Amino acid sequence: MGTLAWFNATDEVTNEFYIADSDNDGIADFKVDVWETDPETGAKDPDGVVTYEKIAPGDVLPKNPTVENLGDYDQWIRVYVTFDEWSTIKAACDRQSISTDFRTWLDVDSSVWYADDAATTEANNSITYVYYYRQKLTTDDAAQTVTLFNNVTIPGEFEQQDMQYVSGNFTIKVKAEALQADNTGADAYAAFSAYWNK
Helix, strand or coil: CCCCCCCEEEEEECCCCCCCCCCCCCCCCCCEEEEEECCCCCCEECCCCCCCCCCCCCCEEECCCEEEECCCCCEEEEEEEEEECHHHHHHHHHHCCCCCCHHHHECCCCCCEEECHHHCEEECCEEEEEEEECCCECCCHHHCEEECCCEEECCCCCCHHHHCCCCCCCCEEEEEEEEECCCCCCCHHHHHHHHHCC
16 A cells, blocks of 8 residues: 655635745745735735724625635645634524524635535634635636635624624634645545545
8 A cells, every 4th residue: 555645735814814834845836825805905915914893784894815826736725714703603693593604704606616514613612614616726827816705794684782793803714725636536525535534
């Protein structure tokens, strides 16, 4: 039996947009990067801090985590989206009898991203959702980036007492993992399942 050692990398941002180093040897032949666009300047912002204050029910807040292939190989992409302060926000949703599936707050295009319902996890007062990019993230100039979502929408059903749990009291963290696309599986889900579940 041989040992498989596929190329893989990880990067992440939160609403503070701290970028972690990828898990490689420092050479940018296989690397993934996650960044967002500064809502005020429109410029690429790899480590900016965005804090939303005075949030009102129904607000649509710009947030566009974008995954970029910085290497020389096509990649399969898996993304984790974590909401913290899960119990307090869930309580606000329960009070208004609205969905506690926070994915409904995000405008993720399901034709581009596959949501893995079975991988949703709750831990340490947070909830994490998992998405797989349906295509290879290639090294071509025109196709080396993909955006998970562009906005976060605060439920319009929330009332003043509910907003105290939302405004300034929670974060959304986005973590991306990349795996070489060649010789690893027919799609991202199959490739990551074979690599991490062996």
